[in-house]
Amino acid sequence: MKEALLLYINAFTYCSFLLALCYTLYIANKEKLQKDNQIPALFIFAILVFYIGTFPYKGLGGDRELYAQGFLQATEWKQNRDVLFMAYNYFCRKIMGLDLWLSLTGFLYVLGIYQLSRKKCKVESTALFVGYITFLFFSAYAVNTMRAGLAASLLLYALVWRDSNKPIYFSLLFCATQIHSSMWLPVLALVLSLYYKNTKVYFYFWLLCIPLSYFAGSYFQQLAQPLVTDFTQLNIKGYLIEKDKMYKSGFRFDFIIYSLIPALLAYYYIYKKKVKDSFYTNIINTYLIANGIWILVIRANFSDRFGYHSWIFIPLLLLYPVLNYKVWPKQQQKIGWIILLQALFTFVLNIR
Known part of the structure; x- marks a missing residue:
């Protein structure tokens, strides 16, 4: 991976650390945990999709440029062991250009994580969403190792259906394996x-x-x-x-x-x-x-x-446990610290 690509990913790391800091201050000052307003999460969602979709792909090295080339060459059906990703490229190539495809891929990547956060947390689902954004590999799998990121996001979305609909759950898990x-x-x-x-x-x-x-x-x-x-x-x-x-x-x-x-x-x-x-x-x-x-x-x-x-x-x-069960007194402060420490760890590792 070239230095320019690392520079862009590090810029995202700085922003995610600031997001974690702001969210920690916000949640630490709440009197109690409650069902949160989804408007801030949706705003973050939109910013992420814009960032991922407009992230450069030329001259930076890494996997992103290879995936872009693969999409542009997907004009004919070619059998591939990861058949679902091949089909995704093939059908998208017929109806959209590269820029829109990159934005759609970014949208799907963030969507799986957002849905998991919204559906699996009884309170403050935005906290889990921010937790994933500040996760060490979030940015790299959003803009570099995109196919693995897309497959992982689908796997995480499958977890939403684990307890409510087993056929959908297992179908989505299988689909994730057919992407990567x-x-x-x-x-x-x-x-x-x-x-x-x-x-x-x-x-x-x-x-x-x-x-x-x-x-x-x-x-x-x-x-x-x-x-x-x-x-x-x-x-x-x-x-x-x-x-x-x-x-x-x-x-x-x-x-x-x-x-x-x-x-x-x-x-x-x-x-x-x-x-x-x-x-x-x-x-x-x-x-x-x-x-x-x-x-x-x-x-x-x-x-x-x-x-x-x-x-x-x-x-x-x-x-997950602290967003669904009472584990500590003043639990909202502890949640903020967990997110902030994870973001700090990501920040330190990415800038060293």
């Missing part, structure tokens, strides 16, 4: 943890993955090699195994610590504060499965892209 086939990992983890719910077993699995990766990581990389896909369809061995001078690889303790924080907070919510919620249990179990598998191949090039399949659940892990 790597979504099979979180989808299978969601299905497995929907039926086997012993969270402590998943915690033990996650902990076991750390020494296994540290001492036998190369073995698991070789084992996972046939299962890994990327949208360029280049040599998978090069993506997983071969060294890339532009990317810091190895056993990433920083990524493991980043993954540990939401897991610890979820453990606190479930076992110390006795939050009993089948949806939340499903999410934390899914996170532990997907993140544990990522830890096993953590030495891979671009391992953050593997980690993303579990990290997309982090804002839910941090905020």
